Amino acid sequence: MKHYYDAHKEDFNRPPGVSIGMIAVSTEDLSASEIEARQKTMADALAALKRGEDFEDVAHKYSEDPSSQDGGVLPFFERASDGTYGLANPELEEIVSKLGKGKFTDVLTNKENHTLIILKLLERHDGGILPFGIAETEIFNQLMDERAEPKVRAYLTKLRAEGFVEYYPGFVDTGAATKPVRASESSLPKD
Numbered sequence: 001m002k003h004y005y006d007a008h009k010e011d012f013n014r015p016p017g018v019s020i021g022m023i024a025v026s027t028e029d030l031s032a033s034e035i036e037a038r039q040k041t042m043a044d045a046l047a048a049l050k051r052g053e054d055f056e057d058v059a060h061k062y063s064e065d066p067s068s069q070d071g072g073v074l075p076f077f078e079r080a081s082d083g084t085y086g087l088a089n090p091e092l093e094e095i096v097s098k099l100g101k102g103k104f105t106d107v108l109t110n111k112e113n114h115t116l117i118i119l120k121l122l123e124r125h126d127g128g129i130l131p132f133g134i135a136e137t138e139i140f141n142q143l144m145d146e147r148a149e150p151k152v153r154a155y156l157t158k159l160r161a162e163g164f165v166e167y168y169p170g171f172v173d174t175g176a177a178t179k180p181v182r183a184s185e186s187s188l189p190k191d
Helices: 002-007 032-050 055-062 066-070 090-098 132-162
Strands: 017-026 108-110 115-125
Touching (some): 002 132, 017 032, 032 055, 055 066, 115 132
């Protein structure tokens, strides 16, 4: 990833903004006792962070947000001309603007989408070429897209050759192999 970054630095020229991490749990449509349990979960997550546990590990363990798969790292938020980052509400904007790099918030309540959240400022970028640390997730996704697509296509082509696929007149077989593949020419998966 570092090699890719060094070769494509100009692709990472960005306006000012922030990179933040988030741990979030939903409280929407929950009873009072269920909300209390969620508050306890977030209190446990905050305690883990205060003990010095890695933010990404805590996000994996406690967060319900889809970003938890990436260690709670959210996409880069560009700063708009009015100085905001496009976050959910003005309170969060103010909190993030005052947060120091590497620091995290206490448990916050986001009333707009009924969640309890903890935010961490991963990086504040003043404009120009993104540092490798901020660009790392974007690079990973780019490399995965480039490398995975041909392998997925080859695997699906192999499955088509080995299986029976029937399509009806009027439908186009968009998944057909570009060249004929015989089942005898493909091997079964090892696992």
